[in-house]
Amino acid sequence: MFCLSMILIVGFSCSKEIILSQYVDSPGNTTYYxxxxxxxxxxxxxxxxxxWKNFDKVNATTFQPGDKILLKRGGIWNGQLYPSGSGxxxxxxxxxxxxxxxxxxxxxxxxxxxxxxxxxxxxWIIRDLEITNKAEIRSNTYRWGILIENRNRALVSxxxxxxxxxxxxxxxxHFYGTKSPHMNGGIAAVVFGSGATxxxxxxxxxxxLVYNAGRxxxxxxxxxxxxxxxxxxxxVIRQNTVRDIDSDGILVYGCDGAILEHNLADKCGSYxxxxxxxxxxxxxxxxxxxxxCVVQFNxxxxxxxxxxxxxxxxxxxxxxxxxxxxxxxxxHDNEGGFILILSAAGDPSSLVGTSGAVVRYNISQNDKxxxxxxxxxxxxxxxxxxxxxxIKNGLDTKIIDYSWEMDMTKPFSxxxxxxxxxxxxxxxxxGPNGTFSNNLYYGxxxxxxxxxxxxxxxxxxxxxxxxxxxxxTTLDGYKLGENSPALGMGIYLPNHGGQDFYGNTISELAxxxxxxxxxxxxxxxxxxxxxxxxxxDASKLYSVSANTTFDNSNPxxxxxxPVRLTRTxxxxxxxxxxxxxxKAYEIKxxxxxxxxxxxxxxxxxNGTSWTPISSNYGTLVETxxxxxxxxxxxxxxxxxxxxxxxxxxxxxxSWGTQIGKVTLKFDDDNQPSxxxxxDDxxDASKLFDLSSNMTLDNSNPxxxxxxxxxxxxxxNSKGTLVYKGVQLQSLEMKVxxxxxxxxxxxxxxxxxxxxxxxxxxSFSDPVATGAGWTSSTITSAADLPNGTNYLxxxxxxxxGWGTQIGKxxxxxx
Numbered sequence: 001m002f003c004l005s006m007i008l009i010v011g012f013s014c015s016k017e018i019i020l021s022q023y024v025d026s027p028g029n030t031t032y033y034x035x036x037x038x039x040x041x042x043x044x045x046x047x048x049x050x051x052w053k054n055f056d057k058v059n060a061t062t063f064q065p066g067d068k069i070l071l072k073r074g075g076i077w078n079g080q081l082y083p084s085g086s087g088x089x090x091x092x093x094x095x096x097x098x099x100x101x102x103x104x105x106x107x108x109x110x111x112x113x114x115x116x117x118x119x120x121x122x123x124w125i126i127r128d129l130e131i132t133n134k135a136e137i138r139s140n141t142y143r144w145g146i147l148i149e150n151r152n153r154a155l156v157s158x159x160x161x162x163x164x165x166x167x168x169x170x171x172x173x174h175f176y177g178t179k180s181p182h183m184n185g186g187i188a189a190v191v192f193g194s195g196a197t198x199x200x201x202x203x204x205x206x207x208x209l210v211y212n213a214g215r216x217x218x219x220x221x222x223x224x225x226x227x228x229x230x231x232x233x234x235x236v237i238r239q240n241t242v243r244d245i246d247s248d249g250i251l252v253y254g255c256d257g258a259i260l261e262h263n264l265a266d267k268c269g270s271y272x273x274x275x276x277x278x279x280x281x282x283x284x285x286x287x288x289x290x291x292x293c294v295v296q297f298n299x300x301x302x303x304x305x306x307x308x309x310x311x312x313x314x315x316x317x318x319x320x321x322x323x324x325x326x327x328x329x330x331x332h333d334n335e336g337g338f339i340l341i342l343s344a345a346g347d348p349s350s351l352v353g354t355s356g357a358v359v360r361y362n363i364s365q366n367d368k369x370x371x372x373x374x375x376x377x378x379x380x381x382x383x384x385x386x387x388x389x390x391i392k393n394g395l396d397t398k399i400i401d402y403s404w405e406m407d408m409t410k411p412f413s414x415x416x417x418x419x420x421x422x423x424x425x426x427x428x429x430x431g432p433n434g435t436f437s438n439n440l441y442y443g444x445x446x447x448x449x450x451x452x453x454x455x456x457x458x459x460x461x462x463x464x465x466x467x468x469x470x471x472x473t474t475l476d477g478y479k480l481g482e483n484s485p486a487l488g489m490g491i492y493l494p495n496h497g498g499q500d501f502y503g504n505t506i507s508e509l510a511x512x513x514x515x516x517x518x519x520x521x522x523x524x525x526x527x528x529x530x531x532x533x534x535x536x537d538a539s540k541l542y543s544v545s546a547n548t549t550f551d552n553s554n555p556x557x558x559x560x561x562p563v564r565l566t567r568t569x570x571x572x573x574x575x576x577x578x579x580x581x582x583k584a585y586e587i588k589x590x591x592x593x594x595x596x597x598x599x600x601x602x603x604x605x606n607g608t609s610w611t612p613i614s615s616n617y618g619t620l621v622e623t624x625x626x627x628x629x630x631x632x633x634x635x636x637x638x639x640x641x642x643x644x645x646x647x648x649x650x651x652x653x654s655w656g657t658q659i660g661k662v663t664l665k666f667d668d669d670n671q672p673s674x675x676x677x678x679d680d681x682x683d684a685s686k687l688f689d690l691s692s693n694m695t696l697d698n699s700n701p702x703x704x705x706x707x708x709x710x711x712x713x714x715x716n717s718k719g720t721l722v723y724k725g726v727q728l729q730s731l732e733m734k735v736x737x738x739x740x741x742x743x744x745x746x747x748x749x750x751x752x753x754x755x756x757x758x759x760x761x762s763f764s765d766p767v768a769t770g771a772g773w774t775s776s777t778i779t780s781a782a783d784l785p786n787g788t789n790y791l792x793x794x795x796x797x798x799x800g801w802g803t804q805i806g807k808x809x810x811x812x813x
Contacts (some may be wrong), residue, residue, distance in 0.1 A: 013466045013521060023084065028064030029091070033098065034074035048072075048098070055081050065091035071104035071129065087123030089158055090784050094125040095583040097637040098550075103165060107288060110135025114144045120153040127162040134168040138273070145169045145213065150200060152193035157201040159475070160188055164208045171246060173216035173278035178223070181279055182251060185216035186242070188599070189579055190519060191232070191254070196224040200232040201253075207239050214246025214271060222254030222290075226320070230289055231256035232550065238262055240471040246271040247282035249300070255290040262297045269312055269335075278668040280308040283340060285317030287324050289351075296325045298474055305335035305369065310403075312336025314367065319344045319376070328501055330472045333362045337371050338364040338389070346406060356753075361501045361516045363478055365390045365468045366562050370401035374430045377406030384499070385493055385507035386416045387480050388516040391443075391498050395423035402430035414450070416490040418460050418515035438491040458485040460515065475501070476557055479517050482706045486514035490608035503767035504705070505777035509676060509732050509809045519705055520680065520734065520807045531579055531664040536563045537786050539727070541799035542578035542607075542644070547571055553659060557624045558590050564658035572650045573590035573703045577664060584665040587632040594656035596620065596630045604644040613638065629660075675773030677723055677810040684711045688724035688790070693717055703770040704806060719807070721793045724753065726786045731759070731780040732809045737766065738773050740802035750790040759784065759791070775806075 026032075031051065032045045039053030052058065054077060058069060063085035071077070087093035093117070097104050108115035108262035116125055116133045131145040145166035150156040166186040173181045183190045191198045199222055210217045218237055225231040235258035242249040242265050249265030252258045265284035265581045274279040284300035287293040295315060305312025317324045319342055331338045339362075347355025357379050362385065364371055371389055391397045399419055402408075409433035418440045419708055426446035440460055461484040462507060464477030479502070480486055487739050490512035499505055501516035510520055533540040537550060544565075552563045567573045582603070589599055602610040618631035627792060646662065653656050679686040681696065690711075704710060713719040728749070735745060742763050748756040760781040766774035783788035784791075795803050 004400050023060055023062050023702040024539040025554070026064045026067050026085070027060045028068060029034055029066035031068040031070060032058070033070050033072065034058065034075070035072040037072075037078055044130055046325075049569070053266045055079055057327040061085075061104065062722030063498050064092045064709050065093065068094045068096065068792050069100040070096050071097040072083050073104060073522045074101035076105045078106065078109055078115060080108055080117060082105055082114070082117040082119070082685045084121070086121045087730055088808060089123060089298060090277075092123040092125050094127070094159060095341070096125070097128040097593075099560065103128055105130045105132070108133040108143075110143065111140060114147045116146045117144075117149070118147070118159070119149040120151060120156060121155050123158045123162040124161065124294055125454060127164065129473035130165045131167045132166070133170065135170040136405075138170060138172070140172055140174050140396075142179075142181070143170055143173050144184055144188050145186045145210070146188070146470070148189040148203070149532070150191045150193060150198050152195055152198060152373045154197055155199060159189065159200070159202070160204045161208060162204070165401070166208065166210045167212050169213040170254065171216070172430060173247070173273040173280065175279065176571065179237045180221075181215045182248060182253070183219055183221040185219060186210035186213035187218045187243070187427060188216070189220045191222040191224070196227055196230050198224065199230060200235065202234045203232070205240060209241045211243040212742070216248045216251055216274050217245040217265070217268070218254060219248070219251045220253070220258065223769055225254030225256075225289055233257060235259070236620060240264075242669070243264070243267055244270055247280070249284040249303075250286075250700075252287045252293060252742050256292055257295040258287060258290065260285060260287065260293070260295045260298065262293045263303065264299045265301070265303070266301045267304065269306065269309055270308045272308040272326045274308065279300065282309055283311050283313045283336070285332065286318055286320055288316070288318030289320045291322040291324075293321070293324045295324070296328045297472065299330045299469070299470075300334060301332050302335040303336060305342055309336075310339055311470070312369065313340045313373065314338055314339040316342065317354060317357040317379070317490070318342045319350050319354060320350065320352050321354045321357065325358045325360075327358070327360045327362065327497060329362045330475060331362060331367055332466070332468060333365075334757070335369060337369040337373055338362070339371070339376060341379050341382055342375045344404075344406065347376060350376075353377075355381055357382045359384045360386050360497060361388075361499075362387045363468070363475055363516050364388070365466065366392050368395060368397050370398035370425075372400045374400075374402040375404045378408055378410040378412055380410035380412070382412040383493075384412070384414045385416065386421070386490070386496075386512070386514070386516055388418045388501075390420045390465055390478070391423040391425065393422040396425045397423050399424040399427050400430070414568070416441065416512060416514050417487060420460065421466055422569070438489065440486050451724070454489070454491070456485055456489060456514065460484055460486045462648065470593070474646045478515075480513065480515065480519060482708075487519060488513060490514045497762070502776065503765070505733060505764040507777075507809070508779075509730075511680075520566050531577075533577070533662045534563070534783060535565045535659055535661065540577070543576045543577070545573045548573050548575065557627045558658070558660060559629065560571070561660045564660045566584070566658040567649060567654040570652045572648060575647050576607070577645045577658070577662065578643060579664055579666070580643055580663050581640070581666055581669050582645055583637050584634045585645055586663040587647060588661040589632055590623065590627055590660060591630065592627050592653070592656040594651040594653045596632070598649070598651035599632060599657065600648040601632075601634070602646040602648070603642040604646070605641040608645045610646060654679045675812050677725055677808070679723075679808045680709070681711045681805060681807065688725070689722040691718070691720045693800070694721060700771075703773045704804070705775060706767055707806045710736060710804035710806045712804040713795060716798050716800040721796040722753075723808070723810055724789060725810065726789060727786065728791055729811040730783060731761075731791060733778045733793070733805060734775065734807040735778055736769065736775050736804040736806055737771050738802040739801070740797040740799055742776055742778070744795070744797040745803065746779070746796065747780070748792040748794070749784055749788045751787045753790045
């Protein structure tokens with residue numbers, strides 16, 4: 001369907017044809033220079049003074065690892081660049097620029113289908129070029145600025161496309177057999193082959209500007225992806241700008257784990273075509289037909305929804321998208337709305353349908369049509385949480401809508417979101433199985449607004465709502481005031497991503513804030529958690545039989561678990577837990593030539609009369625040296641008033657059954673809250689001791705996430721804070737730094753307050769808070785050992801005022 005170097009295929013034009021016998025091999029590790037003004041194709045090409053003039057010699061050379069093809073800045077070349085050969089992982093081949101002035105310009109003039117083309121070649125870098133491929137009229141011809149092609153090659157890998165400017169590429173909106181118009185445009189990596197094992201690995205497209213191009217700005221496309229090992233991998237599309245694009249801005253198809261981040265897509269969907277076989281649907285940034293793709297830190301703006309385009313959203317999780325995540329993005333002024341979630345399970349266009357989409361910590365401002373659009377049924381287990389949606393007065397944007405009704409029974413959730421609705425639009429809730437809870441709805445309240453548990457309707461007290469401009473850095477107006485009703489009112493959701501839109505660490509202990517901004521709220525209620533016993537000792541057990549012991553040998557055989565409970569002989573052993581209203585359990589077991597079903601579970605309301613409980617025994621997975629692990633769980637929710645759980649071990653091979661962890665779960669109403677020292681350091685009342693040079697600083701809260709009081713030092717000598725409790729379990733600490741070393745904050749533990757042992761800690765990435773200050777969260781890297789009754793925090797960076805502690809949470813028994 002198109003010309004690739006030497007082969008002319010009906011449907012595409014190609015102006016160059018090279019005879020194989022004319023190809024010359026480069027020796028490798030050689031730099032070639034091309035000068036459109038002063039070069040000479042009779043020269044060697046290996047120095048600036050001996051440069052080639054045009055691409056005839058380049059296209060007739062097979063390049064080797066370490067070669068460079070450098071085009072002189074300010075030069076213009078008309079035609080197509082398609083060098084041969086492959087580099088290596090250690091020594092890729094590079095196409096780039098030399099000299100001063102404007103970037104080298106390659107103009108395919110709409111005659112050649114591709115301006116810069118690599119076919120079945122690996123280990124290349126294409127950088128610092130200007131490329132155009134404009135035709136006088138639109139036609140059926142697919143065109144590209146840069147095309148990386150895999151045609152029946154199995155694997156093409158390690159391609160980097162960096163810092164190029166591609167513009168005025170006249171693409172096609174038409175289908176050709178199994179070929180889709182989505183795959184032509186500015187920059188593309190396309191698997192054209194018919195083999196399901198053909199794919200890409202290590203594709204990096206970064207720092208490019210693509211404008212006035214079509215059909216698509218940037219695309220990675222792998223037609224056959226659904227079998228094991230078939231999807232393209234390690235695809236990264238980062239820090240690109242696509243603007244005034246005919247249709248889709250940035251798109252991946254058939255990828256596993258692709259990352260699309262820090263991109264700007266502006267004014268996509270700017271053209272539609274009325275021809276019968278043209279496809280006009282478009283979104284700014286999206287992923288389809290693949291798994292585990294992450295779309296984050298992007299801005300999608302001003303996407304058009306012209307007549308004939310049913311989409312027009314900023315973001316899209318499309319057909320057969322499995323476990324994709326859309327997070328930390330800024331969406332504004334998109335005519336089709338914020339996001340499309342398209343399943344189509346059961347339709348001939350779909351193999352498996354979309355499922356497991358996660359949409360979190362995004363900010364949408366003044367998107368139109370509908371913010372969240374479900375289509376082709378409901379993608380099961382879609383989670384939409386901790387987003388902030390703002391709709392200005394005069395818009396009729398629907399908050400939730402749906403179309404193309406298929407299976408409308410699948411579950412989805414909408415939780416911890418802020419909807420600031422000054423417009424007139426309402427809600428069309430898809431199906432009966434959506435879970436709505438802990439959202440804040442402010443402004444206009446249409447009758448279709450969801451009724452839900454823990455609903456809030458008060459003003460969220462944004463700093464400056466509606467003030468977002470162009471760029472993610474313009475959104476401080478959606479931070480919350482210190483008295484916002486959204487603080488600490490969210491529902492805890494596991495696997496929450498670890499940070500909010502602004503980069504603040506999400507506490508594992510304090511209840512979450514509603515919306516895309518997390519902030520601690522003084523002594524807010526802490527998260528209710530499962531009861532977990534790592535069985536490092538017997539301290540959490542209600543009772544245990546005498547023939548049990550704790551084995552700390554060979555943790556490498558047990559997935560690193562340092563201590564497990566086992567038996568000293570082959571007789572039956574029991575361990576018992578006592579907690580109110582236990583609803584479910586999980587038991588992590590390790591076995592060596594032992595029967596997992598010999599681990600029995602019983603329940604009781606009084607600890608005397610026991611009833612057998614049916615368990616699910618998870619698949620045995622080998623760990624090492626013949627040991628296997630299984631996760632045992634309750635087969636259904638336990639009956640009411642189960643306050644005791646007894647676990648029996650009865651396989652005759654005593655040491656061959658070991659229990660690594662027991663987890664008990666509860667109904668929300670009965671789930672125990674964490675016991676904790678929750679100190680916002682407004683005063684010293686919760687401290688056991690502190691050094692004389694420690695003081696409380698309440699100046700300039702605007703530099704500290706509006707924190708009105710932090711612990712700091714009055715001089716440059718070491719400062720300490722000490723906390724005392726019973727069986728301290730974990731630490732979480734919010735810190736602020738100004739040109740200070742976070743590793744100079746040390747933590748120590750003690751049983752008696754006199755002998756101290758260092759505690760290993762983890763640090764979150766720093767987040768700028770203002771005037772040179774940054775914030776980070778320090779946490780204990782693991783549960784504190786049994787018997788930890790004191791924690792000491794030492795500050796020892798030589799700049800005393802440059803380290804401040806804003807919040808400390810220490811959990812305990």
